[in-house]
Amino acid sequence: MTTKKNKRPTLQHVADKVGVTKMTVSRYLRDPKQVSEQLRSVIESAVEELGYIPNRAPDILSNAKSHAIGVLVPSLTNQVFAEVIRGIETELEPSGYQTMLAHYGYSPLAEESRIATLLSYNVDGLILSESVHTERVRKMLSVAGVPVIEIMDSVLPPLEQAIGINNEAAARDMTELMISKGRKHIVYLAARMDERTQQKIRGYEAAMLRANLQPKSLQTVDASSFTMGAKLLLDAIRENPQTDGLFCTNDDLAIGALYECQRQGIAVPEQISIAGFHGHDITKAMIPRLATVVTPREEMGRQAAAQMMARLNGAPIEQKIIELPYYLEVGQSLGG
Amino acid sequence: MTTKKNKRPTLQHVADKVGVTKMTVSRYLRDPKQVSEQLRSVIESAVEELGYIPNRAPDILSNAKSHAIGVLVPSLTNQVFAEVIRGIETELEPSGYQTMLAHYGYSPLAEESRIATLLSYNVDGLILSESVHTERVRKMLSVAGVPVIEIMDSVLPPLEQAIGINNEAAARDMTELMISKGRKHIVYLAARMDERTQQKIRGYEAAMLRANLQPKSLQTVDASSFTMGAKLLLDAIRENPQTDGLFCTNDDLAIGALYECQRQGIAVPEQISIAGFHGHDITKAMIPRLATVVTPREEMGRQAAAQMMARLNGAPIEQKIIELPYYLEVGQSLGG
DNA sequence: CATACAGTTGTTACCGGTAACAATTTATAT
DNA sequence: ATATAAATTGTTACCGGTAACAACTGTATG
Known part of the structure; x- marks a missing residue:
């Protein structure tokens, strides 16, 4: 019929x-x-x-309630954000809210355009993964008048409310731990230079300088990957054969570097110690277990969503910045 | 003001x-x-x-064009789907289409509810990651009258159009390769039992039986993870100490199993050979390089999106099933 | 100079829900 | 029985774009 x-x-x-x-x-x-x-x-x-x-369209039209939350992440293939999103959805789902996901490849202009799109679909709120925005974005958000929550960073002043960690302190702590284990030529390996990476580098440099050591960072514009970790390691030892420690901006780089060490016959941690960032599952499974800064990725998503729900229900902002704890997982890749 | x-x-x-x-x-x-x-x-x-x-609401209301495509995946933390999504968005973005993403945790009922939600937002089309659906889903989709494209599988009859790979053949090929290298006690390790896993198991069993070998599979209801791979490996050798090969339903399990072998002092590939499925980056970086069935995940997403665009532009379905190629990456974990 | 026509702007109606209010029926109290 | 309240259903208007058509301008053409 x-x-x-x-x-x-x-x-x-x-x-x-x-x-x-x-x-x-x-x-x-x-x-x-x-x-x-x-x-x-x-x-x-x-x-x-x-x-x-x-x-939903007619209802959205007449009272601008879509029961959808816009979520912006720089990348979907980055495991960190996959877990953040899982946290957000876990918390949002029971409330009947739908997430509208978009990613912007770390480009501020792409972020701008994604925000415009999400707002044109009348999302009731926005969760952003960035703390730095274009002027147009600020204007749009103020005009749109929906709750905005920024995640990942707890240091920069938020538009309205932020939930994140102190990347600089985390990097400083890990660097100090590496130094305390006797390393003197620690190199920082970074990929894409976003704001958070820069914060980490500042933390690393602060720790190095305080110990009267020479900071040195290697970076690339490309996305981080296992292959990239391998390449950066080779660059590091070529530029400075004394290198005895690698602090990588994320676990992917660290794992790639670690494998390449094994391939090159460089003993980890005896000759070079290695640390990563974020604490993904695999760091616990591999041999040697990778030292890493464990960040509360899923929890960050859950709390962001919980705050969003609270504000949509009319609650005022109780805490402009919610700083979540991180911890150092020593693993086996740092040596004695 | x-x-x-x-x-x-x-x-x-x-x-x-x-x-x-x-x-x-x-x-x-x-x-x-x-x-x-x-x-x-x-x-x-x-x-x-x-x-x-x-x-967009008024326009959506008056002519039911949202310029949004609903994308359903079982899991966001599964790297496979992250890459599929990247492919979809890469292709969709230039056309000005937005993706609305939802996941259903491998539950058919959750899939049903997500589809209803996406349709209530008036998505112009749906890309589904499943080939088996509830009766209600079929009804909803037929009533909604939007293009539907199913991905991941190229064997089961599609609702309208499917783009995927032949999981059974892929698993059979890899099993035959392992057998050809002299393995006789190959165990299949599976986690969550979705349709695709069952297809793979059928392929594995067919290859084993044809070689007069006894198929045996171990599975768990939990999600796959590195840790789970380690656990299943231990189960396998406990139940059958002669085990000389492991074919894992995905790379995560394989990597977890491989590390656990190293931890247990089991030589890979000499004592046990290991193969994974999907061909993620890390399989190329690790030591030994993991043998794996390489699947075209991003390409699958791109082609699904391209077909969707074509159909939204009024093109008829030219091919009900588009089967994409896979290939075997031999790596170093299979031995001679 | 009338007619045609392109270019520009305005008018009207519609999409499909729901809030707000009105109308009607039914139940309850006095 | 009568008034009053409660339960149930109906009516109207609105949200904010845009398609379709109308109206009006100015210019070109025979």
């Missing part, structure tokens, strides 16, 4: 079938108790038979 | 400021040439000053 131009059924179709107005059907769908008992089953079966699918 | 109840500006606000009707502003925004030259700059500056953000 599928004629070709059968567009999807509306409340009106259901109502016609039952012989009531669409308002009655609408009431039944949002709260069956508002409709007389004998109507309930009739409406139910009409809905069933027609395969009625609700349509 | 921000009074509290200033809702975000509409076309009408811009029009009032300029002294024209909103229709004129609407025309300017979609094609400036439709408006007289002297008005253009005036409208532009009014748009700029008010920070006008377009609103």
Whole structure:
């Protein structure tokens, strides 16, 4: 019975079938108790038979509530953000909120355009992974008037509210740990230079300088990967054969570097100690276990979503910055 | 100048400021040439000053075009789907289409509910990662009348169109390769039992039986992880100390198993050979390099998106099933 | 100079829900 | 029985874009 131009059924179709107005059907769908008992089953079966699918557009149009939260991450293939997103969705789902996901490849202009798109779909709130934004973004967000929560960083002043960690302190702590184990020529390996990487480098440099050691960082514009870690390691020992420690801006680089050491016959941790950042599962499984700064990625997502829910329910911002704890996983790649 | 109840500006606000009707502003925004030259700059500056953000809801409401594609994946933390999504977005972005992402944790009922949600937002098309669906899902999709493309599998009959690989053949090929290298007690390690895993197991069993070998698979209901790979390996050798090969349903399990072998002093590949599935970057970096079935994950996403675009532009389905090639990466973990 | 025509702007109606209010029926109290 | 309240259903209007059409300008053409 599928004629070709059968567009999807509306409340009106259901109502016609039952012989009531669409308002009655609408009431039944949002709260069956508002409709007389004998109507309930009739409406139910009409809905069933027609395969009625609700349509949010009219409601969004009339009261600008979409029950969707826009989530912006720089990259989806970066495991860090996959876990953040899982945290967000875990928390959002019971409230019936949908996430609209977009990514911007670490480009501020792409972020701008994604935010515009998400706002044009009337998201009720935005969770951003960046702490630095273009002027247009600031303007758009202020005009849009939806709650905005920034994640990943707990240091820079937030637009409204931030949930993150202190990247600089974390990097400083790990560097100090490496230094305390006797390393003197620690090189920092970085890939893409986003704000958080720069914060980490500052922490690393502070620790090195305080110990009267010479900081040195190697970086590339490309995305981080295992291969890139291998390449950066080779660069590091070529430029400075004395290198006895590598602090990598994330676990991927660290793992790539570690494997390359093994391939080159460089003993880890005896000759070179290695540390990563974030504490992904694999760091615990590999041999030697990788030292890493463990960050609360999923928790960050959950708390961001929880704060978002609170604010959508009218709660005021209680804490502009929520700083989450990190910890150092010593692993086996740092040596004695 | 921000009074509290200033809702975000509409076309009408811009029009009032300029002294024209909103229709004129609407025309300017979609094609400036439709408006007289002297008005253009005036409208532009009014748009700029008010920070006008377009609103898709009314348009979606009146002609059901959202320029959004719903994408459903079982898991976001699974690297496989992260790459598929990247492929989809890469292809969709230039066309100005937005992706709405949702995941369902491998549960058919959750898939059902996510599809309903995405349809209620009026997505113009759906890309699904599953080939088996509930009856309600079939009904909803037929009623909704939007293009549906299924990915990951190229064997089961698609709802409309599928783009995937032949999992069974891929698993059979790899098993045969392992057998050809002299292994006789190959165990299949599986985690969550989805349709694709079952296809792979069938391929593995077919190859084993054809070689007069006894197939044996170990599985768990939990999600796959490095840790789970380690656990399953221990189970395998406990249940059958003769085990001389492991074919794992994905790279994570394989890597976890491989590390655990090293930890247990089991030589890979001499004592036990190991193969994974999908061919993630790390398989090329690790030592020994992991043998794996390399699947075209990003390409699958790209082609799915390209087919979606074609169909939204009115093209007919030219090929119901597009089967993409896989290949075997021998690595170093299979031995001679 | 009338007619045609392109260029520009305005008017009207519509999409499909739901809030707000009105109308009607049914139940309860006095 | 009558008034009053509660339960149920109906009516109207609105959200903010844009398609379709109308209206009006100025210019070109025979």
